[in-house]
Amino acid sequence: MTSAETLPAYERDPYLRELSTRVIDVGTEKGRPFAVLEDTILYPEGGGQPPDFGLIGDVRVLDVRKQDGAVRHFTERAVGEGPCVVTLDWARRFDHMQQHTGQHLLSAVADARFGWETTAFHLGPEVCDVELAVKELGAEACVALEEAVAGEIRSARAVRPRRVSREEYAALAVRSRGLPDGHEGDVRLIEIDGVDLNTCGGTHLASTAELEAVALLGTESLRGGTRLFFVVGGRVRARLRDRESQAAGLRKILLAPDAGLVAAAEALSAKALLEAKNVERLTEQLAELVALELAGKPGSLVDWHGEGRDASFLSRVARTLSLTAKEKAAFLTARNPAGVLFLVVAGDGMPADVPAMGRAAAEVLGGRGGGSGRLFQGKAPGLDGREAALKRIEEIVSQITD
Numbered sequence: 001m002t003s004a005e006t007l008p009a010y011e012r013d014p015y016l017r018e019l020s021t022r023v024i025d026v027g028t029e030k031g032r033p034f035a036v037l038e039d040t041i042l043y044p045e046g047g048g049q050p051p052d053f054g055l056i057g058d059v060r061v062l063d064v065r066k067q068d069g070a071v072r073h074f075t076e077r078a079v080g081e082g083p084c085v086v087t088l089d090w091a092r093r094f095d096h097m098q099q100h101t102g103q104h105l106l107s108a109v110a111d112a113r114f115g116w117e118t119t120a121f122h123l124g125p126e127v128c129d130v131e132l133a134v135k136e137l138g139a140e141a142c143v144a145l146e147e148a149v150a151g152e153i154r155s156a157r158a159v160r161p162r163r164v165s166r167e168e169y170a171a172l173a174v175r176s177r178g179l180p181d182g183h184e185g186d187v188r189l190i191e192i193d194g195v196d197l198n199t200c201g202g203t204h205l206a207s208t209a210e211l212e213a214v215a216l217l218g219t220e221s222l223r224g225g226t227r228l229f230f231v232v233g234g235r236v237r238a239r240l241r242d243r244e245s246q247a248a249g250l251r252k253i254l255l256a257p258d259a260g261l262v263a264a265a266e267a268l269s270a271k272a273l274l275e276a277k278n279v280e281r282l283t284e285q286l287a288e289l290v291a292l293e294l295a296g297k298p299g300s301l302v303d304w305h306g307e308g309r310d311a312s313f314l315s316r317v318a319r320t321l322s323l324t325a326k327e328k329a330a331f332l333t334a335r336n337p338a339g340v341l342f343l344v345v346a347g348d349g350m351p352a353d354v355p356a357m358g359r360a361a362a363e364v365l366g367g368r369g370g371g372s373g374r375l376f377q378g379k380a381p382g383l384d385g386r387e388a389a390l391k392r393i394e395e396i397v398s399q400i401t402d
């Protein structure tokens with residue numbers, strides 16, 4: 001049997017926020033300094049509950065872990081052996097106690113009233129979830145579960161930890177059976193008066209009234225079961241505060257009341273989609289007009305620059321031009337926030353070595369590119385060499401057409 005004196009302070013009294021004790025051992029693990037204390041109010045990570053933060057003297061505790069039977073407090077910098085005062089980051093701990101005790105109640109009610117057994121629990125920094133052995137959980141079922149949990153919160157049921165021997169444990173109706181491998185000695189139980197009896201080593205509230213509220217957020221299918229997301233207590237209020245502020249922002253942007261926000265956003269999104277399609281059609285028409293204008297110009301080489309245009313626009317111009325002016329070659333450039341682009345193209349009736357023309361342009365522009373057959377595309381650092389590049393292409397074209 002473990003006597004009360006040998007239990008750590010966080011287990012004897014989870015509401016203790018400050019403790020005078022001693023540093024009895026110090027060391028480093030993977031370069032991180034740690035301290036072992038005679039007694040501690042800082043909970044080491046375990047059973048799905050994250051570690052506490054706090055202070056040893058004025059040195060911050062960044063992580064707490066159980067290792068080889070000792071609780072290692074990993075600190076921001078090394079601390080010395082001897083007497084010390086440990087302070088708990090109470091806001092963080094109380095949040096964990098709310099989420100964790102909330103999960104006990106939620107799992108107990110889901111199991112006892114609805115027959116949905118909990119198979120896993122995660123306490124995240126923002127939301128928590130339990131995995132329930134139920135294929136689907138509809139909106140109505142979620143509301144029924146949330147209502148049943150709220151009833152137990154209103155009943156302000158006492159939550160009590162106790163330790164029992166293995167023999168006593170075997171004779172009790174404990175909800176979640178199964179102790180960790182290698183478990184020795186007595187068993188710690190958490191009882192929610194009249195609702196649940198379960199094994200757990202974590203820190204808990206003294207009454208379900210301190211949960212304030214459990215809010216179910218939504219579900220997700222998972223390995224034949226259902227993951228149910230929830231928040232408890234302070235997180236419910238913080239989340240509601242955030243949502244209210246987001247809704248106020250959206251009301252201003254969408255000029256709609258809360259009830260009309262989704263419809264207003266949908267209408268805006270549909271309008272944007274329609275306009276994007278319209279812009280695409282107009283861009284296609286513009287590319288075609290540019291190509292037809294170039295096709296009407298005299299000479300076997302034409303050139304064009306499109307400020308703000310992109311690669312797909314140049315390709316469209318090139319495609320139309322090569323089909324409508326088969327005896328012409330063209331040197332096209334464009335500049336947009338992403339950089340400078342160039343393109344060399346020739347129609348079927350123009351016996352030009354397009355790759356050679358492209359490579360010449362790339363060299364003069366100080367850029368690079370590639371292509372084969374009738375099209376060469378590239379990128380350049382700037383447009384300074386544009387006139388010179390055009391001249392080089394002209395030379396190559398005139399050798400062919402002479």
Ligand SMILES: [Zn+2]
Nearest residue numbers: 100190200202
């Ligand atoms: Zn627990």
